[in-house]
Amino acid sequence: MNKTSYMTTSMIKEVTADRARRVVAASTAIRTGTMMIELKSALNILRLPAGEADLPLAGSRGVWLFLLTVPECSPMSGARTYLLVSPCRNESRFMRQTLDSVAAQTVPPTVWVIVDDGSTDETPAILAEYAGRLDYLKVVRRADRGHRSVGPGVIEAFYRGLETVDLDLFEYVCKLDLDLVLPPRYFELLITRMEANPRLGTTSGKPYFVSAGGSLVAETISDEVSVGASKFYRTQCFREIGGFVRQVMWDGIDCHRCRMLGWVAQSEDEEDLRFLHLRPMGSSQQGLWAGRVRTGYGQYFMGTAPAYFIASAIFRLFKHPVLYGSVAMLWGYFSSAARRAPRYEDLAFRLFLRRYQRDCLLRGKREATRRLNEAQAPAWHAAHDGAEPGA
Numbered sequence: 001m002n003k004t005s006y007m008t009t010s011m012i013k014e015v016t017a018d019r020a021r022r023v024v025a026a027s028t029a030i031r032t033g034t035m036m037i038e039l040k041s042a043l044n045i046l047r048l049p050a051g052e053a054d055l056p057l058a059g060s061r062g063v064w065l066f067l068l069t070v071p072e073c074s075p076m077s078g079a080r081t082y083l084l085v086s087p088c089r090n091e092s093r094f095m096r097q098t099l100d101s102v103a104a105q106t107v108p109p110t111v112w113v114i115v116d117d118g119s120t121d122e123t124p125a126i127l128a129e130y131a132g133r134l135d136y137l138k139v140v141r142r143a144d145r146g147h148r149s150v151g152p153g154v155i156e157a158f159y160r161g162l163e164t165v166d167l168d169l170f171e172y173v174c175k176l177d178l179d180l181v182l183p184p185r186y187f188e189l190l191i192t193r194m195e196a197n198p199r200l201g202t203t204s205g206k207p208y209f210v211s212a213g214g215s216l217v218a219e220t221i222s223d224e225v226s227v228g229a230s231k232f233y234r235t236q237c238f239r240e241i242g243g244f245v246r247q248v249m250w251d252g253i254d255c256h257r258c259r260m261l262g263w264v265a266q267s268e269d270e271e272d273l274r275f276l277h278l279r280p281m282g283s284s285q286q287g288l289w290a291g292r293v294r295t296g297y298g299q300y301f302m303g304t305a306p307a308y309f310i311a312s313a314i315f316r317l318f319k320h321p322v323l324y325g326s327v328a329m330l331w332g333y334f335s336s337a338a339r340r341a342p343r344y345e346d347l348a349f350r351l352f353l354r355r356y357q358r359d360c361l362l363r364g365k366r367e368a369t370r371r372l373n374e375a376q377a378p379a380w381h382a383a384h385d386g387a388e389p390g391a
Helices: 018-022 095-103 123-131 152-162 186-196 235-240 250-260 287-302 306-315 324-338 347-363 365-383
Strands: 003-008 033-040 044-050 056-060 063-070 082-088 111-117 137-142 172-176 200-204 207-210 216-218 230-234 264-267 275-277
Touching (some): 111 123, 137 152, 186 200, 200 235, 230 235, 250 287, 287 306, 306 324, 347 365
Parallel strands (some): 082 111
Antiparallel strands (some): 033 063, 200 230, 207 216
């Protein structure tokens, strides 16, 4: 009888043993059989399906070595095609863990394009190593721009990767960051959700990170958006919304555009869909303060109403980072307004967004989203002949 063992928060640290790397040398090698992984700490976040031989074999100072029997490949494998595109720059500290967790997926990607956006660390060497192991991995190299560029820079790199493949060959496409650790059934479960609901255009799990004090913290992600670090799309929906805008709020605009067209956007906080974010959201360029200021500017750019944004900042006052994160967001928003920074040019979108935000303030976000999804259903059905009426 199969048991369940756990992958713990120690995955934020580099796995030092070569054996932990060898277990994910190739996707075909790990779909069945035995693999060994070093696990540190006792904070449970992600579950790994395992066979009976899952007792500790060795350990010291809280480090355990588990023998995990990976189940045979899911019957869904090969039935659905999905493309991963990962922009990255100087990710040598974290990327092995992302590469390993993708290689361990019960439903592996059809193609994985990683765009090295001018890395100056060991990233190119690590990518070359894994490209030799994983037959679906393709590496695209860009010239060094001299600095990390979130927002527009990330999306430019994403599109550079997308240019190298024929998107029509894939039923799903995902923009995936290289500082994550995913549970092994992550993509299998996302695809299952898509198959169950033809209106579900984009989805993801929920990110968690380990604080400086060692506690496990959920990042503040609303249920009506898919997470930017792991944005899984139905290709048809991705095309209909026009893809991602090349601006800092690309990962908010896309979900609202989905709803405008009657698609559903969501993220799920279920145990088998929780993933580790090895670097807290918004901290990849110049730290958390700058990241939250960017968020404020991004909300201004997108067209968010002042009253809604103030309410959002108050709601986040005691979320990580406590107090100053909200202050930074407010500064980013109102300093952008004061200097009359440019806004997203689609006026119809901004009016749609503000009507929705007004309803959120009156009814609460969950109820407002439910009502909007229900109201937009006829628009989706009118554009998708043959879809089941109850979807």
